Amino acid sequence: MGPPSPVRGMLLCHAGAHRLAFLAHEVLAIAAAAGEEAASARLAFRSPAGATRVLVAASGGAVGVDTLEIDAEAHPVLPAPPVAVRASGGSLRGFVLARGVLWPLMGLVEFERFLRGLGGEVA
């Protein structure tokens, strides 16, 4: 296994108590949850839908999260084990090691599709 490849420019988010990361260049806009039709990231953790912020993709899809922070530092990305990739419907790209903990790095468009498949509740 080679050394982990670094990535720079991310949004570090929480859905409830759970961590998520997205590549900043995949996010077209950040909006308030009110008035946005977004798939709540909490659904991926079997929690009731809800969000305070919405990440909007260029495709128009949107994912709702509870907190977000822009992180410009470079962080290593570790490969995701096959068991984890399958669980998240292929939307998991790896795990970012940032601030001493792992953050699941999600593809925004794929994750939004995955959430819609879980039930598609609006944040």
Place this chain on the structure above:
Amino acid sequence: MAVHEPEARQSYLVFACGSSWYAVPAESAAEVVTFPELTRVPGAPAHLLGVFAHRGEVIPVVDMGLLVAGVSQSSRRAVLVRLPRGTLALTATTVAGVSPVTGALEPLGPTGVHVHLRGPAKSGPRDVAVIDPEGLFDHLSQGA
């Protein structure tokens, strides 16, 4: 029907999760670890408790109690099962050590995870389910 028996020379790491005992081929059992706080995986089933980083690798932790019997067994210890395709951490409440296993290696059930648990087998006085590591890995990777 031929009854498969464990290789006489093969050793197994024998461990318990709750009241159920398991045996995994010793050559696949890399180590026993106490795992740190886990990172949850989006969309994961309940038996996939989360992941942790260990020596540069992200390792998924599987609650054997939930996976096999549907009953969670709280534990921060796990047996690392290392395969060419990746590593699994299987929760353990007790680790008995490495010992031989006697008996049969027939699937313990026709479907689900029980296809990848073999027996009836014994390790000393204990009834054990012998884990087929490759089969278990496939089962978990295919959306168990």
